[in-house]
Amino acid sequence: MLYFSKLRILFITLFSVLFILIASSNLFKFDDNFFDKKINLGLDLQGGSYLLLEIDNEPVIEQKLQNLTTTIRNYFKEKNIKINNIKINNQSIFFNVIDNDKQSVLNVFQDENSDLNPYYPRFKSHQLEIEDTGLNFKVNFSRQGLIKLKTSSQDQAIEIVRRRVDEVGTNEPNILKRGNNRILVELPGLDDPMRIKSLLGKTANLTFRFVTNDENDRFGVENLKFENGLEEATVSKRIIISGENLLDAQPKMDTQTNQTIVSFTLDRVGAKRFGKATSNGIGKQLAIVLDGKIISAPVVRDTIASGSGQISGGFTFQTATDLALLLRSGALPAPLEIIEERTVGPDLGQDSINAGMIALAIGFTLVIIFMIVKYKIFGLITNVTLIVNLFILLGILTLFEATLTLPGIAGIILTVGMAVDANVLIFERIKEELKDETNNIFAFDGGYIKSRTAILDANITTLLAAIILFFMGSGPVKGFAVTLGVGIFTTLFSVYFIARLFTSIYVSRNKDKEKLI
């Protein structure tokens, strides 16, 4: 236990110095890319916004089923099977066929090569499940089908969310999937997420549809409210162009009316359809519908063949900018709901950093004084170890670019308090050994060997708690688990290498000292 080879001493020294350097790199700014790793500050320390969004997939499922009824009807028509009484109820499609056709319908749905009902060999499951209830057939999404649908709408939604957040231009946003129907958005440095929240809260489903008085419109009609909530209009369900046809949208000032407008450019298909519709519909009102509300319904005066146009609707410059942004970034596949929000202002973050650092300094000082008073020279050794330990801990956090949170700082302070435990266990054991052992070196060896199991046990139990916290905890608490867990390893290293090195040097120089400790 006493002997350290030169190589080992060199290794320990280099290792410690390396981590002290890495840890200190957080304090200095390097101009070049020499070493650009830094501890990330959590949102609770640097200020920012944490938003958890949940995708409401029900409209998507509804829409898919709606499309499916048409597909099913057409598919079996080709096979000369007549589908009767087809309807959607409670996320399932119900329909009847005559008894002779029942088996062939089942065959189509249960065929692994079916083009109506895709089969996922990996999960041994179809997209749709069919059940003969006796009265009729019931078709609904299988578990796998539902998962596929959810992940695909999540994939689309995250893309749109990313575009919208990027357009607003916050620095280094973090946008991640959570489960199969949630999206996590972290926006560092943003202290007022109001604008982003309102942007993310909008589906931005834009359609251009004619206002009609004809109740028997071939496509069906619906009554929609205007944005101001006061007026209402009957609008055809036939979509002339939709947001998908937009190439670009920009806020502009209409020089003639002095109004803020949103001007848009259509793609080729859109331009063609828009041109045709406006030439046929001169004199009619064309409603511009966003998320089920009419923004405006101008009268068509002329054929618009240029593929560009403008939307007016009493916008302020801000609302026009946001609408243009929403239109550019595209519609969400489904509405999003913000189910969790945590926003910390930058000055509170700074206050938390300051408080954390003061607590760390005071806690550290108290522990250091306590150890010197209690153990004198061995206290000094413990303290030096403690300082190196702190640097190694910070160094590792830097190396892995871990996120430091306020509870994380608490974890570091706690590590300082608990790190002395191992050294104390060893020193107390050496003291005991010295009661019946006159040879200092044997006592030293005995102290280290006999305290080992207790030290291991003690650290494993804390590590277990930290691991559970890491996997179960969220956000800031995870930061606590990280510092606490990493702290255990750095503590063990510094106790068994650094502190032991110092202790062995001291003991071998004071082989014959009466009262060693």
Place this chain on the structure above:
Amino acid sequence: MISFNKYYNHFNLLSSLLIVVSLLLLIFKGLNFGIDFKGGTLIELRASDSKINVSSLRDRFNQMDLGDVSVKKFGNDTDFLVKFENKDNKKNIIEEIKVNLDKSFGNNYDFRRVENVGPKVSAELLKSGVIAISLSLALMLIYIWIRFEWQFSLGAILALFHDVIVTLGVFSLFSLEINLSIIAAVLTIVGYSMNDTVVIFDRVRENLRKYSDIKIFELTNISINETLSRTIITSATTLLALLAIYFFGGEILKGFSLAMILGVVFGTYSSIYIANTVLVRLRVSQKTVLREDEKK
């Protein structure tokens, strides 16, 4: 040598009483769950105008029909913590509140922190918190079961339950808020309490092998005394660190560090007066340890 064993019975009685009272508190009074686990909205507000105080804020918020509103000072005279249920989970509630406050207070306030937790999320957070604590207790049980004889495991686990239950009991008694960081604190307490117990148990087992003629009643006392200075020093340094967090670490860490301080105190106490008394009551002897050694 201090005769800890003289008071085994007294403190067992006290601990049983503490556990019963804590359980009664937890059942009948319950815990004061924060918005993390109950759902709702929290606003930390800093005022730059002395007109803004708890009562004027409460008046304003009560007019807004937000359900149960609580307004408290937070740390100093200019900071306030406002919490409400946000029952209908209104979307733009923060903006509405800002508009409303602007009317009475102008620009003389600032939202430093806003947290809004929906009912779904809070239910999930509560579930995962309960799972985390149960899982950590289970893991500790498995660990100690592998490392020690069953009598020791029982002692350590009882001590652990004591610490968790009594700490939560104190939180219930004083209606202190339970939030995510308290769960972290409880888990750390579990680790710390186990740590403390294991160090003493290690020594008890070592002494059991060494002395065949000393009864467990005496032997636990010897072991406690032998490890006593370590127990004191480690608890002291840990408490020093925690007190530093409590007094200087800012308002947000207060609950967390308080829970930890309680946990360390109870954990140290229970290692001596619960874990060891279980060994005594189960009449652990040298045979217990040797039998186990033979098996291995």
